Amino acid sequence: MRLGTVISVAGPLVIAKGMNTAKIYDMVTVSDQHLIGEIIEMRGDRASIQVYEETSMLGPGEPVYGEGEPLSVELGPGLLESMFDGIQRPLNIIMEKSGDFINRGVSVKALNREIKWNFVPCLKAGDKVLTGDVIGTVEENSIVQHKIMIPKGIKGTIKSISQGEYTIEDTVAVVEQEDGTQVDVTMLQKWPVRRGRPYYKKKTPEKPLVTGQRVIDTFFPVAKGGTACVPGPFGSGKTVVQHQIAKWADVDIVVYVGCGERGNEMTDVLNEFPELIDPKTGQSLMKRTVLIANTSNMPVAAREASIYTGIAIAEYYRDMGYSVALMADSSSRWAEALREMSGRLEEMPGEEGYPAYLGSRLAEFYERSGEVICLGQEKRIGTLTVMAAVSPPGGDLSEPVTQATLRIVKVFWGLDSSLAYARHFPAINWLTSYSLYSSNLMKWMDENVDQDYSGLQGEALALLQEESRLNDIVRLVGYDSLSQEDQLKLEIAKSLREDFLQQNAFVEEDSYTPLKKQFYMLQTILKFHAQAKQALEDGIYLKDLLHLPVREKLGRIKEIPEDSLEKFGELQEVMEQEINSLIQERGNRR
Incomplete structure (x- = not known):
C-alpha cells in the first residue's frame, strides 16, 4: 500500500510527506526498487525514514510503500547454522541471487519455506495451553531440539495436533480460544526486534557462565544471565576474547553479532566455527550458532538494527529454556550509526556528538539479558548473557560509549594493549577489571568446586596488586633493595601471570580449562608460596628455593590434562618434599 512521497534524501535518511496513516x-x-527502511520519527504527515540500503540515485517524488508492521524477525526452525545481515536477510541466499555484493532492493525470506521438518507433538487434543507452552519439538540439527511454542496472545484448548512433516508455514495444531474462535498454530513466529519478549519473572543470576578462560572464571566471572563488556584499544584482543568465549562458553546457543567491524573478522568466524568441535557434543560448533553480520562495508544504518535482530533471536531460544550467549562486536560501531542518524535528524547532540539518549538506548539493550522464568505452564528457566566489545578511540575509556556502558554492565574486562603487545592473551588487565557478580559466584564456587576457592582467589588477587606496588619500588631503588619475602612475592606473582593467567588458544590443553583444574592450578602455585615463605623464616635463602627442580614443573602445570588432575596432588607432594629437604639440609649443616 502506498503511503507517501519522498521529498528529500540525505544519506541513509529519507524524508517523506503524506504519511498520515503511518506509525513510528x-x-x-x-x-x-523497494529499498527497505524504518520510520524513526514522525512530525505531522512527514516521516523520517532510516533506509537500510544504498540511497544513491534516489530523489524527490519516489513513492513510499507501507509494510503494515514494525521491523520484525522471523523465528522458527532453520535459524541455527545460518548467517544473516543486520535486518535478517540470509546472506547465502542473497549471494546465490546477486553475487558477492548485495544488490539494492533484494528481498529474501529469512527462513526457508520449502524445507519440511519432522514435528513431534508433546501435547494432545483436549489439553489446555497458554502463551509460551511447548506443544512439540523439531530436530533442528543433531544437537538442538527446537521447541515449538504457543505464540503470544493465544490461550485455550488444543482441538487438533498431529505428528508429521511440515513446512514452517503449515498448520501443526489448532487451538480453540476461550471465546470460541479457532487459531491455527504454525512453526513460524514473527517478533518486533525493538520489543523485548515477555517472560513470567526475572531471577537474580546465581550460576557462573564457565568460559574456560582462567582470568575470567576465577578472577572476574560473569553470571549466566549477566552482562559484560570488553573495552580496549585497537589490536588489544577484543575479538580474540569474544571468539574464545563463543567457542568454549557453557551455553546451549551462541548468537554472534558482527556490528560494524571488519569483514575479515566475520570471515574468521565462518572459517573456524564449522571446523571447531563442541566439547559437550562432539559436533561442529556452528550447529549451535547464529551469525548476524553487518560489517564495515555494509550499510551504516543497518548496524543500528543488527544488535536488536540478534537479541530478538537470542530471546526466542531463551524462551525455550536454553542458556544463550549473545556477542556484540562492537557496540561502539552501533553507537556511531546512532550518532550519524541523530545528526541527520538535527537532534540536539550530547557529548562528542552522540545523541543525548545514548545511555538509555544502551540500557534498553542490556536489560534484555537475564535469567528468567519463561512463559508457559511448566515454568522453564532460560538465561540470556550479553557480552559486548567496546572500541574506544585510542583506548580512551573516558569516552561516552564506554562510560555509558560501564554504568549499566556488571562485569568489566579491561583490555591492555601493553599485554597484547607482550603476547599475553587474554590481555585482560587484572588491576583495572572487576566483576560485581564475584561475591555471589564465589559462594557457588565454594559449594560446587572446592570450599577454598574464594579464599585462593582473594589471595591471588592480593598478590597481583602487591606486585604492582613492589614494581614501583623496584623502579625507584632497584630489585636488591627488597626484602627476601617481597622478592618471593614478585616471583609468585610472575608465576600467576605466566602460568595461570596467560593462555594459548592454539594449545589444546591450554585453550580451555575447567573449573576444577583452575582451582588446582591456583592451589599449587599458592601452596608453593606458603611453603617457600615458611622456608625463608627457617633461614633458607630465596635463590635456593628458586632453583629447586620442582620450579620447572610448576611452570608447566597448564600442560597437565584435565583427566589427570591427580597429578596436581603428586606435584604438591614433590614440592613439599624438596622444600623440607632444603630445611633439613640446612639444619644438618648447623
Whole structure:
C-alpha cells in the first residue's frame, strides 16, 4: 500500500510527506526498487525514514510503500547454522541471487519455506495451553531440539495436533480460544526486534557462565544471565576474547553479532566455527550458532538494527529454556550509526556528538539479558548473557560509549594493549577489571568446586596488586633493595601471570580449562608460596628455593590434562618434599 512521497534524501535518511496513516517504527519500502527502511520519527504527515540500503540515485517524488508492521524477525526452525545481515536477510541466499555484493532492493525470506521438518507433538487434543507452552519439538540439527511454542496472545484448548512433516508455514495444531474462535498454530513466529519478549519473572543470576578462560572464571566471572563488556584499544584482543568465549562458553546457543567491524573478522568466524568441535557434543560448533553480520562495508544504518535482530533471536531460544550467549562486536560501531542518524535528524547532540539518549538506548539493550522464568505452564528457566566489545578511540575509556556502558554492565574486562603487545592473551588487565557478580559466584564456587576457592582467589588477587606496588619500588631503588619475602612475592606473582593467567588458544590443553583444574592450578602455585615463605623464616635463602627442580614443573602445570588432575596432588607432594629437604639440609649443616 502506498503511503507517501519522498521529498528529500540525505544519506541513509529519507524524508517523506503524506504519511498520515503511518506509525513510528513501521517498516516501509522506498521507491519502486523497494529499498527497505524504518520510520524513526514522525512530525505531522512527514516521516523520517532510516533506509537500510544504498540511497544513491534516489530523489524527490519516489513513492513510499507501507509494510503494515514494525521491523520484525522471523523465528522458527532453520535459524541455527545460518548467517544473516543486520535486518535478517540470509546472506547465502542473497549471494546465490546477486553475487558477492548485495544488490539494492533484494528481498529474501529469512527462513526457508520449502524445507519440511519432522514435528513431534508433546501435547494432545483436549489439553489446555497458554502463551509460551511447548506443544512439540523439531530436530533442528543433531544437537538442538527446537521447541515449538504457543505464540503470544493465544490461550485455550488444543482441538487438533498431529505428528508429521511440515513446512514452517503449515498448520501443526489448532487451538480453540476461550471465546470460541479457532487459531491455527504454525512453526513460524514473527517478533518486533525493538520489543523485548515477555517472560513470567526475572531471577537474580546465581550460576557462573564457565568460559574456560582462567582470568575470567576465577578472577572476574560473569553470571549466566549477566552482562559484560570488553573495552580496549585497537589490536588489544577484543575479538580474540569474544571468539574464545563463543567457542568454549557453557551455553546451549551462541548468537554472534558482527556490528560494524571488519569483514575479515566475520570471515574468521565462518572459517573456524564449522571446523571447531563442541566439547559437550562432539559436533561442529556452528550447529549451535547464529551469525548476524553487518560489517564495515555494509550499510551504516543497518548496524543500528543488527544488535536488536540478534537479541530478538537470542530471546526466542531463551524462551525455550536454553542458556544463550549473545556477542556484540562492537557496540561502539552501533553507537556511531546512532550518532550519524541523530545528526541527520538535527537532534540536539550530547557529548562528542552522540545523541543525548545514548545511555538509555544502551540500557534498553542490556536489560534484555537475564535469567528468567519463561512463559508457559511448566515454568522453564532460560538465561540470556550479553557480552559486548567496546572500541574506544585510542583506548580512551573516558569516552561516552564506554562510560555509558560501564554504568549499566556488571562485569568489566579491561583490555591492555601493553599485554597484547607482550603476547599475553587474554590481555585482560587484572588491576583495572572487576566483576560485581564475584561475591555471589564465589559462594557457588565454594559449594560446587572446592570450599577454598574464594579464599585462593582473594589471595591471588592480593598478590597481583602487591606486585604492582613492589614494581614501583623496584623502579625507584632497584630489585636488591627488597626484602627476601617481597622478592618471593614478585616471583609468585610472575608465576600467576605466566602460568595461570596467560593462555594459548592454539594449545589444546591450554585453550580451555575447567573449573576444577583452575582451582588446582591456583592451589599449587599458592601452596608453593606458603611453603617457600615458611622456608625463608627457617633461614633458607630465596635463590635456593628458586632453583629447586620442582620450579620447572610448576611452570608447566597448564600442560597437565584435565583427566589427570591427580597429578596436581603428586606435584604438591614433590614440592613439599624438596622444600623440607632444603630445611633439613640446612639444619644438618648447623
